Amino acid sequence: MDNCSVISSFGIAARREFTQKDIRLAKAIAGHAASIIENLNLVNAVRASETRYRTLVEQASDGIFLANAERRYVDVNPSGCAMLGYSREELLSLRMDDLVFPEDILVMPFRVDDLRSGKTVVVERRLKCKDGSAVPTEISAKLLPNGYMQGIVRDISERKEAEQALAEREAYFRALIENSAEGVAILDTEGIVRYLAPSEIGLTGYTPEDVIGKSVFQFIHPQDRLRVEQIFTEGASVPGAVRSAEYRLKRKDGELRYFEIMGHNLLDDPHVAGIVVNYRDVTERKKAEQALQESQSRLQAVISTALNGIVTVDSEHRVILFNPSAERIFGITADKVLGQPLDMFIPVRYQKNHSDRVRKFGETGNSARKKGLLDSLYGRRANGEEFPL
Known part of the structure; x- marks a missing residue:
């Protein structure tokens, strides 16, 4: 038969006919033998499954911890030992609380109720190494049917360092933007403002709330609007294009000022997905240029006559x-x-x-x-x- 092993055979020879009692006895013996075979197959399957599980646990790159209802560790794999610097025997003498910093427990207690409800709990937590140092980890915890708590622990030191570096870089550039004498905005392809740096308040008097979601062209002087729109449309159609222009803008208080603008098409950059615009007030420069032109005109008139x-x-x-x-x-x-x-x-x-x-x-x-x-x-x-x- 399929999936069966022959463990013995026997024969019955008799000169008389089988009685019903003999037949029942033979069926009972055969059924018992089949049960033994089935149990043997089940035992072998369980052993094979346990072997596969143990192999996976032993070779896993993440730490795998198993704790009983009293939060005492009953098993841990080699990666878990290497992560924290303990031997397996040392870890099996500890409780979950021994590897967690007390101040972290106050902020983020163990979510035992969630585990008991059958949820898989994923948290980020510092674990205490044998030398007292801390290693940032991501823990995926689950309550097993036998009442044990299993935690799959991943060292996220590199990820945390990258996040910290990114946060510092973002803070640096945010400080540059927010304290810059120039304005910074991000527009979509229609010229709608999607982002506006706080420095805008000092330049035009408008707050981000006044401008975000509106067309930038409505703030440009009517006599300059069409020209700026044409430059913008042409630049928005060319990935990576950089375009510049000068225009007049009426501040929120009604004062007319001259601005110089430079737009960089970063629509293809997934981190920006917009047109980055830098602009600055050049009114005083325009006044100086105009005064110089007037002076030169007067001088030229004197020289000519x-x-x-x-x-x-x-x-x-x-x-x-x-x-x-x-x-x-x-x-x-x-x-x-x-x-x-x-x-x-x-x-x-x-x-x-x-x-x-x-x-x-x-x-x-x-x-x-x-x-x-x-x-x-x-x-x-x-x-x-x-x-x-």
Whole structure:
């Protein structure tokens, strides 16, 4: 028969016919033999199962602890011993409480009621090593049918170190963002604000609550809005693209300010999944630029209308400015003069003396002239004609 072993055989020989009693006796003997065989198979199966279980326990990389109802350890595998630095015999003399720090028990008591209800309890807990040090662990505990508590213990030291490093890094960058003079925001592909750094309050007066969930474009000056939208749309379609722009924004208090913005498309980065925008207030710079332009315009107007010829040279004595009066005096237009050496307007016999004088002025800044110093200096027109300066 399948799955059966022959342990013995017997034969019955008789010259008379079997009676019903003989048949019943034979059936009883056969049934008893079958029961013995079944029990033997069951014992062998149990032994094989126990062997497999013991092999798994002994070779498991996680620590496996078994404690009785009194919380005393009755079994532990080699990984559990190595994790805590104890021998198996030493651990079997301890109770669960001996491996836990008292202060941790106050914060996180043993969840015995959950175990009794049939739940598998997973917790993170520090365990005390033989040398007194602590090892962070993740414990998966379960109450077995025989009343024993089984705990599968994993050393999570590396994970905790990585989490700590990540937390420190996040705190560092959070401090940078929150204390930065620049604003930081994260937008989706439609320009909806998903994140806004607290530094925004100092820049625009708006709080994150005022802005998050709204379109960033509604805060931009109407005359700048379309241009910024076009730049944003183009950058949002190119992974990794970086785009910049200047625009005007009305602060919450109504003041109009100029901002410079730079957006970085990080939609493909799963940690960001958005467009990171850095922006800063450049109003004072714009005012300074405007003031400089106005000053240059006024200066250009003075130079252009001056009756005296005005010629400006760089450090190499090349002409960089030549006003209309100079064009009239020297008989040549500015477009033919710019970039040329100044000596083209000085007679050869005066060139060295004039070059030395200009060089000393560049070195000292002293523009004082003694009376009569220029009496012997002449200029030369484009046609070669000399004239006193």
